[in-house]
Every structure is written in structure tokens, then in C-alpha cells.
Amino acid sequence: MDALVAFGVHLGGLRGRRHGLVRTGEVDACDGIVGAQRARALTCRRRRVRVAMSSASEDDTRHPVSEADEKAFRDLSERLRRTNVYFVGMMGSGKSSVGKLFAQRLKYRFLDTDVTIERLTKSSITELFANSGEAAFRELETAVLAEMASYTDAVISTGGGIVLNTKNWSFLQTGLVCWLDVPVDVLVQRLADDTTRPLLQGQDPAQKLSEILAKREAMYKNADVHVPVTEAMSNEAIAQEACRLITNFVKANPPKSAALYPGKMGSLDS
Numbered sequence: 001m002d003a004l005v006a007f008g009v010h011l012g013g014l015r016g017r018r019h020g021l022v023r024t025g026e027v028d029a030c031d032g033i034v035g036a037q038r039a040r041a042l043t044c045r046r047r048r049v050r051v052a053m054s055s056a057s058e059d060d061t062r063h064p065v066s067e068a069d070e071k072a073f074r075d076l077s078e079r080l081r082r083t084n085v086y087f088v089g090m091m092g093s094g095k096s097s098v099g100k101l102f103a104q105r106l107k108y109r110f111l112d113t114d115v116t117i118e119r120l121t122k123s124s125i126t127e128l129f130a131n132s133g134e135a136a137f138r139e140l141e142t143a144v145l146a147e148m149a150s151y152t153d154a155v156i157s158t159g160g161g162i163v164l165n166t167k168n169w170s171f172l173q174t175g176l177v178c179w180l181d182v183p184v185d186v187l188v189q190r191l192a193d194d195t196t197r198p199l200l201q202g203q204d205p206a207q208k209l210s211e212i213l214a215k216r217e218a219m220y221k222n223a224d225v226h227v228p229v230t231e232a233m234s235n236e237a238i239a240q241e242a243c244r245l246i247t248n249f250v251k252a253n254p255p256k257s258a259a260l261y262p263g264k265m266g267s268l269d270s
């Protein structure tokens with residue numbers, strides 16, 4: 001069975017309406033039923049996303065941290081006032097590796113859209129692209145991001161293509177968006193033996209990555225914070241630099257306290 005259908009992405013009234021199954025004359029009679037079914041399906045889908053998100057945030061690796069770093073992250077955490085941090089950038093830019101470390105230092109939970117999608121659908125991104133197509137993957141990516149945006153105190157690593165859909169920005173902009181900007185030649189080195197990024201398979205990776213970046217760069221530039229990454233930088237150094245630049249941004253643009261909106265957290269769990 002199609003992984004996305006199994007997951008229930010197309011459940012409820014959405015597909016029926018799109019394909020005209022609920023016609024105008026029938027709306028009065030059955031809109032309440034369709035609406036209730038759709039609401040139940042969406043609630044069910046949200047629960048499943050949350051379950052996948054909680055397993056995606058497991059990470060037992062502990063990295064040593066200097067006193068100065070600890071202080072810098074504590075300061076940032078206070079300034080962020082529970083606002084989420086989203087990492088965006090090209091495939092291989094280090095969103096997952098750096099994001100995990102950054103979350104640990106900040107004492108935030110770590111969430112990863114790709115990992116959550118894989119857990120939800122019980123299939124790899126490669127299988128999803130092959131069996132359901134990129135459009136279906138993007139639909140699911142948006143649903144997962146929407147759920148993540150309803151959390152606070154989270155560092156969220158996104159898939160490289162998340163910036164493509166304008167709707168995704170309405171979720172990204174609820175937090176602080178940080179672009180890990182890595183030169184294409186470094187991405188090529190990092191992804192030389194990678195088989196998990198379907199958009200790169202069977203292509204000249206350097207050419208493909210350049211084409212993708214040309215299409216997305218303007219979107220990445222919409223990020224609040226731009227972190228230029230060089231080949232020599234370790235993940236620790238990138239996390240430190242991101243912390244410094246995000247702190248500067250937050251000093252100039254203090255966020256409202258997420259704690260003012262307690263309803264944002266855990267509404268489905270309670």
C-alpha cells in the first residue's frame with residue numbers, strides 16, 4: 001500500500017472535495033458529517049505525528065562543552081524565551097548534525113522533519129519519493145512542520161526543500177530561521193557516497209546541487225540568520241557561530257514570550 005495512504009495523509013474530506021465527491025447540492029446534507037470525519041482524521045493524524053516526533057527526539061550522545069559555550073547558550077536560551085529555532089539549508093549542509101548539537105547545548109528538544117516522516121510512514125525518504133512521488137512527500141513535510149510549529153523549546157532541522165512552499169514559511173516564521181550556507185563544492189564532498197537523497201541519485205551531484213541552489217538561494221536568504229560555513233569548520237564551531245549570530249539577531253529583535261500562549265503546547269496530549 002502507498003505509504004502516505006497508509007499514514008492517512010489523504011484521509012477525510014480533503015480528497016473528496018478536491019475530486020468533487022462532495023457536490024454543492026449535497027453540502028447542506030452531509031457537510032457536518034464530512035466536517036466531523038475530517039476533524040477526526042486530522043486529530044488522528046496530529047497524534048501520529050506527535051508520536052513520531054517524540055521518538056525522533058531521542059539522542060543520548062553527549063558532547064563536552066566549555067564554560068564559555070555553556071554561558072553563551074544559557075544567555076541565548078533566556079533571550080529566545082522558548083521560541084523555536086529552525087535550521088534550513090541545502091542537502092548535506094549539516095542541519096541534522098548541527099541541529100542536534102545545538103539543541104543539546106540550548107537544552108531544547110531536537111526535532112527533524114525527515115526523521116519524523118520516515119518514522120511516520122515506516123519508509124525511507126528514498127522509498128517515499130519512489131512509491132508516492134515528490135509532491136506527496138512535500139504534502140507530508142508541510143503537515144509535519146505544522147505540527148512541530150505548535151511546540152515551543154524546540155530546535156527543528158528541516159529538509160532542504162522546505163523553503164520551496166510559501167505555506168511552510170507561515171510555520172517557519174513562528175520561530176527563528178537559521179540558514180547554514182555551505183559552498184556547493186563542500187556539499188559535493190560530504191555527499192559523495194550518499195544514497196539517501198533521491199534528488200541526487202543518477203545525476204552529476206555538483207551540477208544538480210548547483211541547479212537546486214540556484215532555484216532556492218533567494219528563499220534561503222529569507223532566513224533571519226545567515227551562517228556562512230567553511231570546509232574547515234567542525235560542527236562545534238558551526239554551532240558556536242550560529243549561537244553568536246542568533247544571539248545578535250535576538251538582541252535586535254527580541255521575541256515575545258511563547259509562555260504567553262500556553263495553549264500552544266500539548267493540547268492533544270492533555
Ligand SMILES: Nc1ncnc2c1ncn2[C@@H]1O[C@H](COP(=O)(O)OP(=O)(O)O)[C@@H](O)[C@H]1O
Nearest residue numbers: 090091092093094095096097098190233234235
Ligand atoms: N561540519 C561538518 N564537517 C564535515 N562533515 C559534516 C559536517 N556537518 C555534517 N557533515 C556530514 O555531512 C553529511 C550531511 O550532514 P547532515 O547533518 O545529514 O546534513 P543535512 O541534515 O543538512 O542534510 C553527513 O555525512 C555529516 O556527517
Ligand SMILES: O=C(O)C1=C[C@@H](OP(=O)(O)O)[C@@H](O)[C@H](O)C1
Nearest residue numbers: 090091092125159160161197198
Ligand atoms: O533538498 C531537498 O529537496 C531534500 C532534502 C532532504 O533532506 P536533507 O536536506 O536533510 O538532506 C530530504 O528532505 C529530501 O531528500 C528532499
